[in-house]
Structure formats: structure tokens, C-alpha cells
Amino acid sequence: MPGPLIRTLLALAARPASLGRKIVSLAFGSVLFIVVLPLLFFALGRGLHLERLSDSWPTALYRVPGWLFLAAGVWLLVAVVLTQWRSGGGTPAPCAPTVKLITSGPYALCRNPIQLGAMLYYLGLLTLVQSPALGLLVFIAGAVLGTLYHRGVEEKELAIRFGPAYLEYKKSTPYIFPRLFRRR
Numbered sequence: 001m002p003g004p005l006i007r008t009l010l011a012l013a014a015r016p017a018s019l020g021r022k023i024v025s026l027a028f029g030s031v032l033f034i035v036v037l038p039l040l041f042f043a044l045g046r047g048l049h050l051e052r053l054s055d056s057w058p059t060a061l062y063r064v065p066g067w068l069f070l071a072a073g074v075w076l077l078v079a080v081v082l083t084q085w086r087s088g089g090g091t092p093a094p095c096a097p098t099v100k101l102i103t104s105g106p107y108a109l110c111r112n113p114i115q116l117g118a119m120l121y122y123l124g125l126l127t128l129v130q131s132p133a134l135g136l137l138v139f140i141a142g143a144v145l146g147t148l149y150h151r152g153v154e155e156k157e158l159a160i161r162f163g164p165a166y167l168e169y170k171k172s173t174p175y176i177f178p179r180l181f182r183r184r
Contacts (some may be wrong), residue, residue, distance in 0.1 A: 002032070002156060002157070002160065005132065005153055006153060006156050006157045009097075009153070009154075009157045010092055010157060010160060011013045011155045011159065012094050012095050012097065012156075013094075013097045013099075013161055015095035016099075017090060017091075017095070017097075021041065021095060021096045022085070022091050022093075022096045023091030023112055025091045025095050025096040026081065026091050026092075026093065027063070029091070029092060029093050030091070032116060034121075037122075038122065038125055038126070039128055040131065041122065041130075041134065041138050042130055045126065045131060045133075045134035046058065046130075048134075050130065050133045050134040050137070050170075051115075051129045062127050062128075062132040063128065064123045065124075065127070066123075066125075066127035066128040066132075066135070067121045067124065068124070069120045069121075069124030069126060069127065069130065069135075070120075070123075070124025071124070071180040072120045072122060072124070073116075073117045073118065073121030073124055073125075074117075074121060074122030074123070075117075075119065075169060076106060076113055076114075076116060076117030076167075077114065077117040077118065077121060079106045079113070079117075080105075080106050080107075080113045080114050080117060082105075082106035083102055083104070083106060083107065084098050084102060086179075087100065087102050087104060087105065088100045088101075092114050096114050099171065100127075101158075101162040101166055102163050103173070104159070107173070108173070108179045109158070109174075109178040110149055110173060110174045110176050110177060111150075111169070111173050111174070111176070112150055112175060112176045114148070115142065115143075115146040115147075115150065115176055116176050116177070118142060118146075119138075119139050119143060119146070120139075122135065122138045122139060122142060123135040123136065123139040123148065126138055143176070144153065146176075147175075147176070155170065
């Protein structure tokens with residue numbers, strides 16, 4: 001018997017999402033995860049005085065990787081949203097989820113490309129704007145908290161919703177970090 005959160009997610013997935021709900025869900029999620037959370041992270045970094053740590057580092061040592069991480073995170077997030085919209089008929093938001101299991105595009109690389117994209121986005125943005133220490137702290141926290149949610153809630157919900165197809169996909173696709181080399 002699934003828990004209350006999983007039952008709620010299943011109930012949301014059972015209702016067809018209108019175009020309006022999809023658009024509002026994307027707008028709300030974008031503002032929350034691309035604007036509001038980074039502002040909270042900046043406040044956290046200032047409260048912990050992490051911005052001072054970057055003063056002792058050579059600028060190029062963290063600026064170049066920061067831009068690369070930021071660009072990779074934005075690219076991955078946009079690719080995921082487009083893939084979910086086009087191939088899955090939904091959005092990343094629980095109130096307008098995909099209606100089909102997606103195993104192509106970014107989902108061929110790993111099962112949680114949104115989490116990976118967000119972690120890279122925050123790592124790059126926070127490294128550039130505040131400090132590499134804050135970027136790494138949020139990257140690690142995102143990995144831990146995201147994993148707790150995905151493993152404890154989302155994977156169970158997807159297994160119920162998509163059955164054996166999801167279980168097979170789960171067996172053959174890495175959790176969050178893509179394999180650099182495929183097994184033969």
C-alpha cells in the first residue's frame with residue numbers, strides 16, 4: 001500500500017492536464033527553481049560567509065568551470081522540459097506529469113536528468129555569483145535531498161504508474177550520473 005504522498009501523486013497523474021495547467025505548472029516551477037531557490041541559496045551563503053572563500057582563489061580557476069556547469073545545467077533542463085512536453089505529453093510538475101514513460105533524449109542518459117540539470121545549474125550559478133564553496137555545498141545537498149525524494153517517492157510512484165516498462169528502464173539506465181562508457 002503506497003503512502004499518502006505517493007497516492008496523491010498517482011491521483012494527480014490520473015487527471016488529464018489541460019494546456020493551461022501545463023503552462024501554469026511550468027511557469028510556477030521555473031520561477032521557484034530558477035529564481036526563488038537560488039535567492040535563498042545566496043542568502044544562506046552570505047549567512048555562512050562563504051563569499052569570502054572565493055577571494056583567495058584565482059578567478060579563472062572557478063569562472064571557467066562555473067560557466068560550463070551553468071551552461072550544461074540550463075541545456076539539460078531545457079532538453080528535459082521539451083522532451084517531457086513533446087514525448088511524454090506533460091511537464092516536470094507533479095500536477096501535470098507525463099502520461100507516457102520517457103526513455104529517450106536526456107532520459108536515455110540517466111533516469112533523473114532534471115535533478116542532474118538542477119545540480120549543475122546551481123553549481124555553476126552559485127560558483128559564478130557567490131563562491132565555489134556555496135556551489136559545491138548546494139550541489140552535494142541537491143544530490144542527497146534529490147536522491148531521498150526520488151528513491152523514496154518518485155521511483156515507487158513511477159513503478160506503480162508504468163509497471164514493468166519502468167522497472168526494465170530502471171535496471172538498464174543509471175540513476176543520475178550517465179555512464180561514460182557503455183557495458184558490452
